[in-house]
Amino acid sequence: MSLDEKQQSLIDDLNIIHDPHERLNAIVSRGHALKLDDAYKSEANLVPGCVSRVWLHGELVDGRTRFICDAESPMVKGLAALLCELYSDADPAEAAVIEPRVWEACGFTKMLSPTRLNGLANMRLRIQVMANQFITSNLSH
16 A cells, blocks of 8 residues: 555544544544653654654664654644654655645644644654655665
8 A cells, every 4th residue: 555545544534533623532542552662762853843742763664664753742642643653664765755634634734733733744854854864774775
């Protein structure tokens, strides 16, 4: 499944929940299950420009991306986890160029504050940078 197809499937699954506030609550609930190892909660993994602290760890496993995160705020953790879910198990080349449509497609851009949306954009940028690093490191091996 391509990253575009995965994203559309994720959007379709979320939009089964008709009320956008309940949809957002479902995303926050999904974040509770995430646990980032304390070893990855380092300054190097902090995502800049987020109101609450967000840590993002990425790695390449068998040629596929893997992202995991944690955040101090439950809402931010859920939203960040959704990005990690979207971009995990992707081809790094796709993860580098395919932008998240899920915020707009699920009605979240109308519900989230500009600072929160900016934080998500910073997290996306960090994922993009990591994906490009994975591509570069793969080419050099």
